[in-house]
Amino acid sequence: MALVSLENVGKTYRMDEVEVPALSGVSLAIEEGSFAALVGPSGSGKTTALNLIGCLDRPSTGRVTVAGQDVSLLGRRQGAAFRGQKLGFVFQEFNLLPVLTVAENVEYPLLMIRDLPKARRGPAVARVLEAVGMSDQAAKYPAQLSGGQKQRVAVARALVGEPALVLADEPTANLDGATAQRVIELMKRMRDEFGTTFVFSTHDPRIMDQAEVLFHLQDGRLVDGARAGKEVAHA
Template sequence: MSENENTASSAALVTAQTRALSNGAVIRLEGLGKVFHTDEVETHALADIHLAIARGEFVSIAGPSGCGKSTLLSILGLLDSPTTGRFDLDGQPVAELTAGQRARIRNRYVGFIFQAFNLIGDLTVFENVELPLTYRDGMPASERRDRAMRALERVEMAHRKNHYPSQLSGGQQQRVAVARAVAGDPAILLADEPTGNLDSRNGEAVMDLLRELHAEGATICMVTHDPRYAEYAERNVYLFDGRIVEDHDRTSRAVEELREAGYEVTG
């Protein structure tokens, strides 16, 4: 990468971060790192990550295999802890939370969508969607059922509520997984390769659904290896060797393209 390209990339990264902070960051990472120790091997999965995600943003995280994408998403979802650095979730320093507090926040404020669907085979579609809500303290059974049904209607799977996962196609299973993730009205949706096990038609259908949820105000952070699906997001973060090397939103990308074409852009 040339010096000019490096300068443009760094400027775009700062612009995207600054915009997220000014819009009220629900996620804020400062100098975050993650090191795994296996026997005598030390693996640096993430290094010096600085990232701010504003409420209502749709951010994609891309990069080659092994670059730290899924590790970063696990930390954002409170499934893992960083080795170094600071992580604030909606203004709360995560390091100060007890294990019980982390579990309650994960259940109430974070929705997960996994590549492998992770539906429970012995439960019906409806029961899979309702299950996380049973861990909500004080939520009446009637409200659980109502939320689960509304979520299934949202993804057009209410008519399959009494079926089991094995009776559904891959695309249908992922729709159920999305319903399970949104039933609790989470503050942020974390999607780890949500189209990875789907063909292009079903992958696009799931991405259209995520785009609709974002248009309704959802905050979404999605890991993907597919550049087609990364373009559904309004902001694209690129990891390489555990570090953020690019961070572009649509506005900064458009300005950069105009400048590269020879136009003078101010501001």
């Protein structure tokens, strides 16, 4: 059974009196342990699809299932609880808390969302910081880090709760080419090390090459467009 499945999903936004379709008739499945990318130009519906998978938004039509849970049915609080337990997020703007150190930022989901005791938080934080190569920066504040380092911390924060799925919306958009490559490689390595499924969006061809599964979106629809050697999703 797929970890993520979208069945004939559509999403329409209403702007004043005009209805704007963002996704229509999208069906896809992502297996556990995948390193998948949603690709396409700006406005193709990548972020909308990630928001639906991430339980941040509800589909107008169709069904979204994540880890066996129909997330379309979850209310606000249930959605928050589900995300806290099952999902990890990596944002384009990093969104680290500037008043917390690297270690405290990574600890945040365990402390403020899962309410775990210190005895369980400490080893988990140390493990992911070690994994992303940021152990020596644990006491620094985000303002003292480079963009690449911030994103590594963000990846560590997403992984610390051992979620089933990590969603990353344009995680390399604010990074230079070399750093972006290193971050994607890191995410892939984390997938290998932790067995976590990664789904990310990008429109950068160099980053797409790193994905094992590609879903091409255009004008809110899933289209063919396989690259050599890649598993291709079909509409």
